[in-house]
Amino acid sequence: MRKAELRSRSVEGRVDTQVSVVGLLRQLGCNVPDIDYGSIKVYCPFGILHPDHGLTRAMRVYPETNTAFCFSDCGHFTPTKLAAQAWDLSREDAADR
Secondary structure, eight states, X not given: OOHHHHHXXXXXXXXXXXXXXXXXXXXXXXXXXXXXXXXXXXXXXXXXXXXXXXXXXOEEEETTTTEEEETTTTEEEOHHHHHHHHHTOOHHHHHHO
16 A cells, blocks of 8 residues: 555544534534434435435434445445535545645
8 A cells, every 4th residue: 555545544534533424514504413322314415416306314324433324325424525525525635624
């Protein structure tokens, strides 16, 4: 593995532990209520890309693991992956931002 790739993964991992997926989803305009435990279903910020165009709550947010999963085609998200897709950046550029 090249040094640049190792650095990129290191930065991404650090950002994923420091940036809240809930906070980032809220910044992207999603209504994510506060929860004490478990997970919650919300509308995916990329719902327009879904077959139903975002009419259903297709994303489940897992605050304990700081991740989210869209069950309608978008897949698994860490904060870095979510930011990269939302801002149309590479994951490395999203982590640096």
